[in-house]
């Protein structure tokens with residue numbers, strides 16, 4: 001984008017972007033929560049807000065690659081640079097390599113910012129490093145950093161940690177697709193809304209939001225900009241923000257074929273913050289069913305209660321592994337806690353926060369939650385196992401590890417007309433194929449006997 005005309009001092013969009021980075025680096029904050037508050041606090045709006053958002057999100061996404069370039073230009077490890085100066089350098093390098101901000105403006109504003117947030121003593125260093133970076137474009141810098149190792153070089157080119165490149169490779173088995181998937185994580189996605197059935201039609205929501213209907217979910221509306229929280233349909237609980245892939249997984253559960261006619265007790269075993277529970281609740285209302293929504297975190301259980309208010313949903317704060325109920329359920333959703341590698345395009349800092357060593361504990365929890373779901377579903381009822389991760393250890397391997405007698409249903413039958421769903425019976429969606437988050441879904445039916 002073309003940068004707004006802002007001078008080297010009193011530069012609020014850059015200050016907002018810097019403070020967002022600092023909150024993420026120092027306080028483990030989430031950029032999507034901190035940035036809107038900082039924009040309000042600094043009264044940054046319109047084009048300046050769009051510029052601050054691009055700087056903050058773009059810099060956070062590309063952090064690993066920017067750090068490699070900063071380290072080469074500064075001739076030292078980034079760990080030897082003080083954190084506040086490093087954040088200023090990252091923002092400056094992003095402007096130089098990825099935006100149309102003029103070199104002198106990117107360097108001068110960064111030097112002023114460094115002076116303001118760190119002190120005079122670092123301004124010479126920031127100036128020298130950014131001037132060095134400005135001598136080459138992004139592609140020439142990548143050429144100087146190339147190692148010859150395919151994983152390392154892809155990780156650098158697309159700004160992902162190497163372990164995530166390896167996970168995508170295991171899941172996709174096709175190098176051109178790995179490149180496409182990594183690239184898709186770096187494109188800022190549109191906001192997706194779900195029109196709650198029975199409360200607002202998808203067409204009416206698209207008109208109100210000046211958006212367009214989604215590709216696959218009957219409830220999806222895509223927005224190219226704007227603030228969804230200000231829409232009347234969101235404020236009055238007739239719609240909510242939810243990636244179209246997440247909508248599809250909830251919809252697939254409601255369409256799965258049961259054995260037997262009972263179909264009014266639905267369970268969401270990992271419900272917080274309530275996106276799928278809300279959509280399930282609205283569909284349940286139309287079918288005369290009720291949803292029990294279980295969530296272990298009290299704070300997230302409150303979010304579920306808020307988001308499902310007015311719908312036939314009962315929220316229970318409990319560990320899904322130990323949840324006990326007098327009745328068995330007809331349909332059960334396990335939207336398991338996961339590494340989140342499928343939603344990296346929506347969470348700019350997430351790829352640098354997770355590590356490979358987080359996965360085994362998540363897999364154990366996922367297996368336990370899936371076994372609990374299979375205990376809680378009635379004979380002939382269906383469990384949907386869903387993750388927003390494409391890592392095979394969290395997806396197909398969890399499902400294949402289920403012991404005992406379960407019938408695998410082909411979830412593709414519940415997602416008709418969607419292309420590129422693979423050989424089944426489970427599906428892995430991808431941003432580069434479906435313009436959704438990389439959601440995984442599998443359907444397991446408990447046999448009548450056994």
Ligand SMILES: C[S@@+](CC[C@H](N)C(=O)[O-])C[C@H]1O[C@@H](n2cnc3c(N)ncnc32)[C@H](O)[C@@H]1O
Nearest residue numbers: 270271272273274275276296319320335336337
């Ligand atoms: C992927 S999120 C679910 C997203 C949610 N279904 C939605 O669409 O908004 C996983 C949720 O599981 C919760 N969780 C983690 N461990 C749990 C457990 N043992 N029992 C129940 N919920 C758990 C997490 O707190 C988190 O809210």
